[in-house]
Amino acid sequence: MAGIVKEEKGKIATRDGYGKGLVAAGKENKNVVALDADLSDSTRSEWFKKEFPERFFSMGIAEQNMIGTAAGFALSGKIPYASTFAIFSERAFELVRNVISRNNLNVKIAGSHAGISTGEDGKSAQAIEDIAIYRSLPNMVIIQPCDAIEAEKATLSLLEYKGCSYMRLLRNPLPVIHDIRYKFEIGKGEILTKGKDAVIFATGALLYESLKAADFLKEKGINVYVANIHTIKPLDTKLVIELAKKTDCVITAEDHNIIGGLGSAVAEVLVENYPCRMKRIGLKDVYGESGKPDELYRKYGLDAESIAKEVNKFVGKNK
Amino acid sequence: MGQSKRCKPHLEDVWLNSYIKMNNEKIMELRKIANEIRKESLIMIHKAQSGHPGGSLSEADILSALFFYKLKINPKNPDWEERDRFILSKGHASPAYYAALAMKGFFGKKELESYRKINGLLQGHPELKIPGVDYAGGSLGQGVSVANGIALAGKIDKKSYKVYVLIGDGESQEGIVWEASMSAAFYKLDNLIYILDKNQVQQTGTTKEVMDLGNVAEKWKSFGFNVIEINGHDMLQIIDALDKACSLKEKPTMIIANTIKGKGVSFMELNHKFHGKAPNDEELKKAMEELKLD
Structure with missing residues (x-):
C-alpha cells in the first residue's frame, strides 16, 4: 500500500462523515437547517435531527419540494443542507437548475448511495450520471469525498462557502485515508x-x-x-x-x-x-x-x- | 363584474365590516391602479413584442390589492427583514408585477421599457436582482415550494411576516404544487397565503380542455387549507379575503380568485391565443380605448 492507507484505521462510509460534519455544522452555526426526503437514516442527516430536532425538516418522499423549500430557507438567511439519494436528487433536477443554481442560492445538496457501489439495489438506485448533469450547471460546486474524514471536513467547509453545491456520498464503508489533521480545501486536489x-x-x-x-x-x-x-x-x-x-x-x-x-x-x-x-x-x-x-x-x-x-x-x- | 360569484356566506359580514374599514375612495383608488397596471402591462408587452398579456390582465386586481393595500413592504428598503414576502409563482405574468413594483416605487417607471430587452433590468421572468422581487419565479410550480421555505424560516425565527404566493390554475397541473401544499399544511404554515388566479385558460386552451383540475376548492380543503373563494376582479372581495386570510390560525389559506384571462380587453378575454402573444399596434390601440372606459 503506498504507505497511505493504514488498515487499522478501519472503514467508514462517506455518508457517515457527512452526518458527523452536519452535526458539527449545526453546532457551529444556528442558522444551519437540514431537510431530508424520508431517507434520513440512510443519509445520516438523522444524526442532525437527534441533536437539533427543531431545525430538521422531514419533507416526505417529495424531492422537488425539498429542493424548493431549501431554496426558501436560503432566501431567508438560513443555511440548508438537503439530503437524499443521489439518484432521487436528479428527480428534482429542474429545480436544482432553475431555483438553486440559476439564483446561486446557498443550498448544500447531498446525494448519497451514488455509483454502482450502492450494490444490491441495482441499477434503478445507482446514480452514474449525477456528476455529469450537475457539472453542466453554472455556479454549482461538486465534491466527492474519498473517505469519511474528508466528507466531514468538506461538509464543514461548505458551511463557510456561500453558494450552491452538490456533495456525492457513498453507501459503503471505505478505508480511511486521511487523518484528523487533514486540511480540506474546496477546489484543491x-x-x-x-x-x-x-x-x-x-x-x-x-x-x-x-x-x-x-x-x-x-x-x-x-x-x-x-x-x-x-x-x-x-x-x-x-x-x-x-x-x-x-x-x-x-x-x-x-x-x-x-x-x-x-x-x-x-x-x-x-x-x-x-x-x-x-x-x-x-x-x-x-x-x-x-x-x-x-x-x-x-x-x-x-x-x-x-x-x-x-x-x-x-x-x-x-x- | 357583479357579485354573482360571491359564494361564501361569511363574506356578507366581512363585506359590511369592510365598508366601515375601507371607504369607497380607497376601493376606487385600487381599481384605478389595477387599470393602470393593465395598461402598463400591455404597453410593455407591445414594446417588447413579446410577453404574456392574458395572465397579466387577470391578476391585475389582485396585485393592486396586494401592493397598494395589503403588503407590509418598503420600496426604500426592499430587503427589509420584517417585510411581507410576495412570490409570483406564475412568473410569465411578470409585466403586471413589474408595473406594480414600479408604481409602488421600487424602481423608476422608465425601467418598464427595459422589459425583455438585452441588458435590461426587467427580464422575461422575474429575477432576484430586481428591487422588490422576493423570488425569481418562472418555471411553473416552483415558487409555491420556495414559499414553504420562507414561511418555515419565518416560523423558526418567530417573525410576523406573511408569505403570499400567486399561482395560476394551469400551473396547478404541476405535481410540485401539491407536494408543496401537502407540506404547507403539515407544517401548519398559517403565515402562508396562496392566491389562485383561476383565469380558466392556459396556453393551448381552457384548463378544462387541457387538463381539468376538478374542484380546486375541495382539493385544497382536503389538503388541509382554509379555502376562501372570491370573484378575483371584485376589489372589495379581494381585500376582504386577504384580511380574513391573515387572521386565520393553524392552517395555510388558499384564496381562490375566480378571474377571467385577458380581463378588461374584450378580444383577449378567455382567448388562449393571448396567453403568450404580444398585441400589434392596432390591437394595442383598441385595448387602450377599452381600458380607458374603466
Missing part, C-alpha cells in the same frame, strides 16, 4: 503518491482502488502519481495540467459514467491546455446491476486489479 510513468486522477471510492493499483504497478516497475480529485467542479486545473506535463500519460478513475464525469472534466482541461494521451476508467456508458459492491467493481473494471491492468496496458503503449 491532493497528490498522494508520486511516479513519473503516469498520473491517475481519482475521485470517491476509486481513490482507494487507485492507490492499491499503484502498489500493484510498483511491483511491475511502473510508478504513477495518484491524485485525489475531491472537487470535480471547480476542477483543480493547475494540478491537472502540472501532472499531465510531468507524465504525458493521464488516467482518470471514477464510479460514474465515463461521459460527463471526472474523465470528461480532465479531458476538457487538457485538450485546451496540454493535449496528451488519456484514458478514462469508469462505467463505459452502461448501467450497473444488482450484486455485491466488490463483485460489481470487478465486473465493471473499477477494482484495483482492473485499474492496474488498464494502466499497465496504457503505459506500455506509451513507452
Whole structure:
C-alpha cells in the first residue's frame, strides 16, 4: 500500500462523515437547517435531527419540494443542507437548475448511495450520471469525498462557502485515508503518491482502488502519481495540467459514467491546455446491476486489479 | 363584474365590516391602479413584442390589492427583514408585477421599457436582482415550494411576516404544487397565503380542455387549507379575503380568485391565443380605448 492507507484505521462510509460534519455544522452555526426526503437514516442527516430536532425538516418522499423549500430557507438567511439519494436528487433536477443554481442560492445538496457501489439495489438506485448533469450547471460546486474524514471536513467547509453545491456520498464503508489533521480545501486536489510513468486522477471510492493499483504497478516497475480529485467542479486545473506535463500519460478513475464525469472534466482541461494521451476508467456508458459492491467493481473494471491492468496496458503503449 | 360569484356566506359580514374599514375612495383608488397596471402591462408587452398579456390582465386586481393595500413592504428598503414576502409563482405574468413594483416605487417607471430587452433590468421572468422581487419565479410550480421555505424560516425565527404566493390554475397541473401544499399544511404554515388566479385558460386552451383540475376548492380543503373563494376582479372581495386570510390560525389559506384571462380587453378575454402573444399596434390601440372606459 503506498504507505497511505493504514488498515487499522478501519472503514467508514462517506455518508457517515457527512452526518458527523452536519452535526458539527449545526453546532457551529444556528442558522444551519437540514431537510431530508424520508431517507434520513440512510443519509445520516438523522444524526442532525437527534441533536437539533427543531431545525430538521422531514419533507416526505417529495424531492422537488425539498429542493424548493431549501431554496426558501436560503432566501431567508438560513443555511440548508438537503439530503437524499443521489439518484432521487436528479428527480428534482429542474429545480436544482432553475431555483438553486440559476439564483446561486446557498443550498448544500447531498446525494448519497451514488455509483454502482450502492450494490444490491441495482441499477434503478445507482446514480452514474449525477456528476455529469450537475457539472453542466453554472455556479454549482461538486465534491466527492474519498473517505469519511474528508466528507466531514468538506461538509464543514461548505458551511463557510456561500453558494450552491452538490456533495456525492457513498453507501459503503471505505478505508480511511486521511487523518484528523487533514486540511480540506474546496477546489484543491491532493497528490498522494508520486511516479513519473503516469498520473491517475481519482475521485470517491476509486481513490482507494487507485492507490492499491499503484502498489500493484510498483511491483511491475511502473510508478504513477495518484491524485485525489475531491472537487470535480471547480476542477483543480493547475494540478491537472502540472501532472499531465510531468507524465504525458493521464488516467482518470471514477464510479460514474465515463461521459460527463471526472474523465470528461480532465479531458476538457487538457485538450485546451496540454493535449496528451488519456484514458478514462469508469462505467463505459452502461448501467450497473444488482450484486455485491466488490463483485460489481470487478465486473465493471473499477477494482484495483482492473485499474492496474488498464494502466499497465496504457503505459506500455506509451513507452 | 357583479357579485354573482360571491359564494361564501361569511363574506356578507366581512363585506359590511369592510365598508366601515375601507371607504369607497380607497376601493376606487385600487381599481384605478389595477387599470393602470393593465395598461402598463400591455404597453410593455407591445414594446417588447413579446410577453404574456392574458395572465397579466387577470391578476391585475389582485396585485393592486396586494401592493397598494395589503403588503407590509418598503420600496426604500426592499430587503427589509420584517417585510411581507410576495412570490409570483406564475412568473410569465411578470409585466403586471413589474408595473406594480414600479408604481409602488421600487424602481423608476422608465425601467418598464427595459422589459425583455438585452441588458435590461426587467427580464422575461422575474429575477432576484430586481428591487422588490422576493423570488425569481418562472418555471411553473416552483415558487409555491420556495414559499414553504420562507414561511418555515419565518416560523423558526418567530417573525410576523406573511408569505403570499400567486399561482395560476394551469400551473396547478404541476405535481410540485401539491407536494408543496401537502407540506404547507403539515407544517401548519398559517403565515402562508396562496392566491389562485383561476383565469380558466392556459396556453393551448381552457384548463378544462387541457387538463381539468376538478374542484380546486375541495382539493385544497382536503389538503388541509382554509379555502376562501372570491370573484378575483371584485376589489372589495379581494381585500376582504386577504384580511380574513391573515387572521386565520393553524392552517395555510388558499384564496381562490375566480378571474377571467385577458380581463378588461374584450378580444383577449378567455382567448388562449393571448396567453403568450404580444398585441400589434392596432390591437394595442383598441385595448387602450377599452381600458380607458374603466
